[in-house]
Amino acid sequence: MKKVRIGVIGAGLRGGLSLYWHKPEGESEIVALADISEERQQKYQEKIGTPIFLTKDYKDLLVRDDIDAIAVLSPDYLHEEHVIAALEAGKHVYSEKPLAITVEGCDRIIDAWEKSGKHLMVGFNMRYMSMYQTMKGLIDSGAIGDLKAVWVRHFVGFGGYFYYHDWHALRKNTTSLLLQKGSHDLDVIHWITGRYTTKVSAFGGLDYFGGDMPNDLTCPECSLKNECPEYVPHTFTECAFRKEVDVEDNNMLIMELEGGVKASYLQCHFTPDYERNYTFIGTKGRIENDDVNDKVYLKTRKTGTWNEYSDVTYDMKPEDGTHGGSDPKIAQDFIELILRGKQPLTTPFAGRMSVAVGCAATESIRSGGVPITISQQSSFIKN
Template structure:
């Protein structure tokens, strides 16, 4: 195989990543797409490849012999169904995060990949961002010593717009936003520390969104649209204060990782700003990032070595492409995985473990903060 022929399942917002795969003169080409919306498929054709095959039934896509690999970009609750079906059809699979909305679902996908003898890659594009690759390099260098603590604050300034106006707001579709939104952060904690979470305790609640509005109420038809802080003019935008919303918008998670590292993850969906703030503390110093400034700060403490004599600030270089230049890199890694068996920066097991932490934290929240142990199971990849 010299060129990977890719089919897309899910032509919604995240399908914009497919443009990175459609390179007729390169190593990959997008030849098909499936989505239940013909309107989205039409937009996909215009944006990616006007000659691509399209269908409203993903099974028709999987039956095609001219497709070698499939990118699963559908809503979270469909990842398991779509990924397993693609693997059983003999296709390599790129699956957006979270891998599934249950740990058992992740294990079933990984098992299907092994049985099919096909590659499975999880879309953890934060591992490909310059900011977090820089932070991992600093930690791995040993300049801040042995890691002991990780603090992560996630300010989701567009939480209502992204997560409470549509299917994300119902737990049956997501389990919780500690999976949908938090799986990135939980994975970065695991990746940079090199350790997985052993147990969690968490607290959270629905403090702003949700309420008593009808489930079929949309923003354009609402009598309060002129005064509502969450008004969105899109035709099908559901009310962010409707009855069915039951996923927490304010979460605090405490974790103990392998090796005794303590970590915290805080996520709030009604903040005025949008950024992630990471702090890693070691025995010789700490590092902290500022996404808004595009910087990583290294602070050192007395260590009886030259390292204590100065602090360092890293200016993160801007790169072309969506998600800070990460999407072109991660899509290329998937192509190289299929063509050359070149391993990417992430693994299916890492995808499984971020979901495991998110599920355990959600269970803890809904059990009043109970400590939940996290199993690594017998599925390793």
């Protein structure tokens, strides 16, 4: 194979990622799109620039011989169905995170992948961001000694716009936002530390969004739109304070990782700012990021060596491409995986484990904070 011909399922929120694969004179090309919206189909066709096959039914892509790989960019609750169907049809698959919205769903996907003989890649693009690669490199180098603790705070300043005006706000579609939004952070904790979570206790609540507004109310139709702080005029317009909203808008997790490393993760969707703050503490110092100003700080403690005499600030260099330059990198790694067998920075099992933590933490929250043990063993019983 000299070129990977890709069919895309879903031209919505993450549809833009697929544009990095469209290189008709190169090693990858978008040849088809499945999306239930004709309007999104036409807008996507205009962006691509060259004629592609368009359909509302994703199954039409699976029977085509001119498609080698499927990019699953559909809503979370459809990932399991779409990924398994594509693998069983003999296609390589790129799946946006989360891999599924249940651990059992992830296990069924991994089972289908192992049987298919095809490649499966999960879209953890934060592993491709220079900031987090820098932090991982410093920790792996021993710059802070033996890692002991991790603190992560995620201020989701656009939480209402991103997650409470559409399907994300319902448990049946997401399980919780610890899978949708939190899966990135939980994965980065696992990746940078090199350890998976074994136990979690969590608290959270729906303390701002939701309420008693009608489920069919949209922002443009609302009489309160001129005074509502969550008013949005376009794209996602379902009322963020509608009755059916049942997904927590703030979460606090305490985790124990393999080897006894302790970690905490805090997420809030009604803060005024947008920021991810990571701190890793070891026996010789700590590192902390500032993603607003694109910096990583290395601070050292008294060690009796030259290291204690200075702290170091790392300035991230600007990179081209969306999501801090990570999207073109992760898109290229999918092509490298298929054409040359180069292993990407992420794995399907890592996708499974971030979902496992999100699901366990959600169970803990909805059970009053009880500790939940997380197993790495498949919950899928093979025949």
